[in-house]
Amino acid sequence: MKSDIDRLMAERNLDALIVFGGEAENPHRIYLTHGHEANSTIFKKRGRPAVMLTNSMEIENARQSGLDVITYDELKIFELWAQYRDDRDMQLVKIWERYFERFGFSEGRVGVYGFGSLGASWETLKLLSQHFPKLEFVGERQQTIFDVAVATKDADEIKLLKDIGQRTNLVMQAAWDFIGGHRADGDTVVKPDGAPLTIGDVKRFVRIKLLEYELEDPEGMIFAQGRDAGFPHSHGNDAEPLRLGKAIVFDLFPRDMKTKYFHDMTRTWSIGYAAPEVQKAYDEVMTAFNAAMSAYKVGEKTSRYQEIVLDVLEECGHPTGRSHPGTTDGYTHSLGHGLGIQVHESPSFTHLRDDDVIQLGNVFTIEPGVYYPERGFGIRVEDTLYVAENGAIHSLTPMHKELVLPLKG
Amino acid sequence: MKSDIDRLMAERNLDALIVFGGEAENPHRIYLTHGHEANSTIFKKRGRPAVMLTNSMEIENARQSGLDVITYDELKIFELWAQYRDDRDMQLVKIWERYFERFGFSEGRVGVYGFGSLGASWETLKLLSQHFPKLEFVGERQQTIFDVAVATKDADEIKLLKDIGQRTNLVMQAAWDFIGGHRADGDTVVKPDGAPLTIGDVKRFVRIKLLEYELEDPEGMIFAQGRDAGFPHSHGNDAEPLRLGKAIVFDLFPRDMKTKYFHDMTRTWSIGYAAPEVQKAYDEVMTAFNAAMSAYKVGEKTSRYQEIVLDVLEECGHPTGRSHPGTTDGYTHSLGHGLGIQVHESPSFTHLRDDDVIQLGNVFTIEPGVYYPERGFGIRVEDTLYVAENGAIHSLTPMHKELVLPLKG
Structure with a gap:
């Protein structure tokens, strides 16, 4: 602090x-x-x-x-x-x-x-x-x-980060509702006039929604579909139409315009239906997510939780940065990071270092994922968490984690 | 380049x-x-x-x-x-x-x-x-x-900067039209429901317009009225209602979302009517503006144009950073700066240095202004210029320079 x-x-x-x-x-x-x-x-x-x-x-x-x-x-x-x-x-x-x-x-x-x-x-x-x-x-x-200092937040900062989290969640829910209000033509999501709904259209919608909630997007959101979703930091191709049954990684990390604090959340969506391999991988990522969530404890090394997630995902047969150093398939990154004025702050949740410990006042992400660019998909699910004064770990990211986004149109 | x-x-x-x-x-x-x-x-x-x-x-x-x-x-x-x-x-x-x-x-x-x-x-x-x-x-x-390298732009960059300039000008014209569509109640600009139109309302309108033109506002626009306009870098108070007859400095320096190049322009507006001292100072600033514009020549030191503007404004009785070093009244800053990927690049137009020379391919601002916070006003007018291959100096900022913004409502 x-x-x-x-x-x-x-x-x-x-x-x-x-x-x-x-x-x-x-x-x-x-x-x-x-x-x-x-x-x-x-x-x-x-x-x-x-x-x-x-x-x-x-x-x-x-x-x-x-x-x-x-x-x-x-x-x-x-x-x-x-x-x-x-x-x-x-x-x-x-x-x-x-x-x-x-x-x-x-x-x-x-x-x-x-x-x-x-x-x-x-x-x-x-x-x-x-x-x-x-x-x-x-x-x-x-x-x-x-x-x-920034790794532990004071009461005012926690209050602010809660509020920014709520606003970010409302924007992401609005994007879900916006897409869901469209209809399909074949495997393509289309607008009322029959033109394809593109990733660029969705990003424009989201940017305007962010402004309504006094949020800005200085680092540029990720909205990546299919093969692009298989690259953790691909921002997605604006010209590409939304397709049914393709995994979409939507990672939103906006900043409050006034105070300059960030929120960070990711959801993976598959419009209309999910392919069986995507559903399976999604369930495995959620198993890893829940394994870490139920284990977090103040005073423990952050590397422990990365190890827990590595164990779960390796057991499911995914290559990881531990089992296959340098891999670009499977679970290729760390489990999370602190955030506040920067989108990446201390503590970090990697198995390559073990000098960070979970502390009261920490605010950090949990974001397991698996990536298969050649198989045309990637999955990541991310909440921002905080460690309350009594040591309990709470999420600042209440939004549901449904994979399949149904079209109402 | x-x-x-x-x-x-x-x-x-x-x-x-x-x-x-x-x-x-x-x-x-x-x-x-x-x-x-x-x-x-x-x-x-x-x-x-x-x-x-x-x-x-x-x-x-x-x-x-x-x-x-x-x-x-x-x-x-x-x-x-x-x-x-x-x-x-x-x-x-x-x-x-x-x-x-x-x-x-x-x-x-x-x-x-x-x-x-x-x-x-x-x-x-x-x-x-x-x-x-x-x-x-x-x-x-x-x-x-x-x-x-960045001080001289190649043909592709000039084309891009022209396009960004056009888009920025359309946004500023839209802001003029937006404000002009309102009516006054006493000396306050009000919305159809009678609530005051605030600086925050105008900024929200402008941010959404910027998005429509694929522009972002990473540095935060200046929309400063009255006393605030007397501080060159005051961003203005969002809660403040727009008032008739108060000078407003509106400095917009957005960035193209894709290429990360900036435009930079400023207009001073006075809604409904201009107070005589504001009109007088505005005319003097425009005299200085035009004196520099008509003198620009490739190969000359940039400091010469700052001196020209200092001469004009001192002759009108304004204190300046040359006649009164450290003054916060009068003309307190330099005449301009290059811009491109950063909003401030080489060359600089100051009398405190004389190592910059106007070159083919330069893109720079011209922005004389005078500031009187205690008298409740400030004025600045700014275009972005470029030096064409034939040495001619053109503006990338075509928007009109009317001071008085009439209300239609």
Whole structure:
């Protein structure tokens, strides 16, 4: 949680942290500013409130963050721009000198965070390391302070994620109803005028529904049919008509427009009827899903649940990433991931690592699936779960898990 | 242009380049992959095609990029994951060793690009620098290879940007018509049922219109009225009703959903009538706009046009960032910026730097404005322009520039 950041800084012996970044979307900044990131740099001394450094043009956005705000103009950065316009390295150093002066910070270990241009920041950090020898700029590659903090959600975040989950479920139910209101012509789903209903039509419908619920789709939903559904991250072909009896993987991971938190859910549908091999594989995936669901327990390693699902699916005869490393058939991915401001956060549920443990306040997905592109199908079912204060695991994704989507038309 | 990249690598003595990055949106990767970035790392030797390294799960997306694709599984990276699971630094080094082997690359200068997690990449690059002493990892802070390449658009890009411009203009005209179809009650614009028409209502209308034209709004439009319009980057208050005679700055910078290219345009509207001080300031901004438009010439420094606009607006009595550094009243920003895959690209039109020159193939904005938050208004007018092969400067933003938006209702 956000309230853990000072403790984590102490544990890692960091005296301050900087969230660098330019205009690019910056999850660390979104987190600290409650979604009001503006175009800013954030500085925080351990035990002190975070401060946003920004342009006067961003001041109104920046103030909504609740953080202290200092503008470049207040620090008369424009003087340094003019004075060092012909030596851009020295310009940068002098600007940071002024920032560090303002923050009364001259020596210690500084954690480096933020998202942005990697080449530029590589040069910037080398330059700052060289010019400020009493500062040590420390990056983290794994389980960073932010990774650990975001992995457990506070009560306000859980409330928000519940609400976003409800809205996402309403959108997916609306898509089910929308498709179901059509009729078939042969094996093709058609509109009232007889033209095929395409994946593009469904996606357009869903995007407009998302907007009605103040949700956006920045990463692009997956609506993949037949062979495409056999590739876990294929987004589907917009031009393709919906067909009866083909498995459709519909993975929707929209973001709340205001707060920038995500929901993530997947359903597999087969319109009109299900082919026997699809129904069989679907039932096996649900068996794996339920095996993990009934086993989840606070304090256990997340890798254990991936192993449970691997056991079930291997027993059903599916190749997996454990039995056949590198396979693209069968169960090829991990069981789930945390989510919040990013669609993939800690903890992760893989058998390749075992450093994550289920904790109170975790919000994570469960999403077993099997994939057979050459046999023309793929299946995945996904809910978002949260771990309540009493340790119970609840779903944020109430929507039904029917495989066969009947046409009413 | 993309075709300049090998030449730029030679000029900068780079033997290869790497576009690093994880899941976060990565403009360098979008550029090289024609919008099909997948979650991948890109490696390119000078004079050779770029190669995408990605997960098998991303293979279908990755192939659409037109680049060569190698999966982690083909390189048996899972072996290294397993072998070095307890030493994550060595795991990373061994993985890169395998990549470099596959590319037959063992010494030289490597340009570092991409967008992603800055702390992680800082540690990664330190680690790689230490373990591969024959490789020099070079970042660029200013006018990077990508900055220079994207600044000039090829014929296909210009065609695309024209089309996106037309669609954006249709959306903004639709917003004008939508507002104009309402009536006033006192000084408030109201809906048929008498409830106020709010900024949130207008934004919802615009977002749905954008979708109809296959456009998205990833950065969030500006629709700011009255005092809010006096802050150049205030997004406006959704709850606020539209009022007669208040200046509204409407800055729309949507992105094509398929190709990820932007358009950028701003209009200032005053519903029903314009207050005399708003009309006067608007006319002065348009005088500055036209002065720059009629002066643009290929080969000239971009700073010259900022100076022209500064001259005009200072002569009208407006404070500026040149006459009053750090001012938040008057003309407080630069005249424009290139755009394409990012909403802000090279060239920039500021008086604080003079290293950019107008070139054939440039696409850039012109957006003079004046801001008076305490007097309750701001004004900005913005078109996107392009420099044709014959050196002529054309607008991609045909929409009219009427200030007063009359209500028909």
